[in-house]
Amino acid sequence: MLVVVSDPKPIIWMQPEKPTRGPTPTHSRKEIAAVAIKIADAEGLEAASVRNIARNLGSGAMTLYRYLPTKEDLWAVMIDEASVFEPQEPTGDLRADLTILARRRRQNFLRHPWLAPLLATRPVIGPNYLRGMERDLTVLGGAGLSIEDSIEVLNLIYSWVSGAVQAELTERRNSDQSGLDRDSWRMRMQPYLVSLLETGDFPYLSKMTEAAEFAAPDEQFETGLAIILGGIEARYSATSEND
Numbered sequence: 001m002l003v004v005v006s007d008p009k010p011i012i013w014m015q016p017e018k019p020t021r022g023p024t025p026t027h028s029r030k031e032i033a034a035v036a037i038k039i040a041d042a043e044g045l046e047a048a049s050v051r052n053i054a055r056n057l058g059s060g061a062m063t064l065y066r067y068l069p070t071k072e073d074l075w076a077v078m079i080d081e082a083s084v085f086e087p088q089e090p091t092g093d094l095r096a097d098l099t100i101l102a103r104r105r106r107q108n109f110l111r112h113p114w115l116a117p118l119l120a121t122r123p124v125i126g127p128n129y130l131r132g133m134e135r136d137l138t139v140l141g142g143a144g145l146s147i148e149d150s151i152e153v154l155n156l157i158y159s160w161v162s163g164a165v166q167a168e169l170t171e172r173r174n175s176d177q178s179g180l181d182r183d184s185w186r187m188r189m190q191p192y193l194v195s196l197l198e199t200g201d202f203p204y205l206s207k208m209t210e211a212a213e214f215a216a217p218d219e220q221f222e223t224g225l226a227i228i229l230g231g232i233e234a235r236y237s238a239t240s241e242n243d
Contacts, residue, residue: 011076011124012029012068012072012073012076012077012124012126013076013124013126013127017029018067019066019067022066025066025067026059027057027059027063027064027067028067029067029068029077030077030081031057032053032057032064032067032068032074032077033074033077033078033080033081033082034081035053035056035057036048036053036074036077036078037078037081037082037112038056039052039053039056040078040112040114041111041112041113041114044113044114045114045117045118048074048078048114050064050065050068050074053074072123072124073124075118075123075124076123076124076125076126077126078118079115079118079119079123079125079126079129080125080126080127080128080129081128082108082111082112082115083108083126083128083129083132084108084128085128085131085132085135086104086132087135088100088101088104088135088136088139089139090138090139090140090141090142090143091142092142092143092144093143094140094143094144094145094232094233094236095229095232095233097139097140097142097143098139098140098153098157098229098232099225099229101136101139101157102157102160102161102225103225105157105158105161106161106164106165106221109161109162109165110165110168110169113169116162116165116166116169117166119162120162133154136154137150137151137154140153140154143236144236145236149236153232153236156228156232157228160224160225160228164220164221164224168217168220168221171217182214183214186214193209197209
């Protein structure tokens with residue numbers, strides 16, 4: 001059921017940068033966001049509370065609410081500050097341009113482990129993030145894609161990179177918390193897997209376990225990206241040939 005809000009509050013980007021009433025403002029959204037990001041990068045998003053941010057700024061929590069009244073507002077400025085704009089000129093080579101785009105997005109998500117999950121919550125996005133989307137759409141348009149196709153491809157790349165990074169970060173947390181890396185976990189599981197595979201009921205799983213090795217995260221990412229880009233390249237090169 002769609003709920004229509006009759007008089008929604010303007011989002012943070014439509015509100016004054018600094019409080020217009022009360023004492024003279026001593027902070028800025030950018031400053032507050034930078035401190036919040038530093039905390040979230042080191043301790044997780046939940047640690048980036050107004051109280052902790054205020055403590056790091058040497059300010060009172062109630063003071064910060066004058067700049068960012070809600071958690072949604074805080075998250076919005078954090079996302080925008082973390083979405084540092086990096087120019088990218090289109091080359092016309094779809095595969096090469098998407099490779100740069102995907103790698104850049106992955107590296108930013110790895111720098112800020114909280115960012116990909118937060119973007120999945122349908123947050124308020126701001127000017128830096130939107131400039132990045134404009135850049136990415138421009139790159140795809142420069143490769144000859146229509147706006148409709150550009151949106152489809154961009155959504156695919158954004159979603160896949162987000163999922164790949166979150167899986168990578170989850171594995172990293174699991175290793176840190178359990179003390180077992182993937183190879184150690186595999187060795188622990190091996191006796192049970194062997195007992196199952198010896199039944200002959202899992203022929204393809206047996207082939208997989210014989211052939212598969214755990215690739216490093218960088219290699220896993222590049223392999224997955226190559227598969228996706230191969231599909232995109234084949235689809236849209238075929239489309240252009242049929243036009």
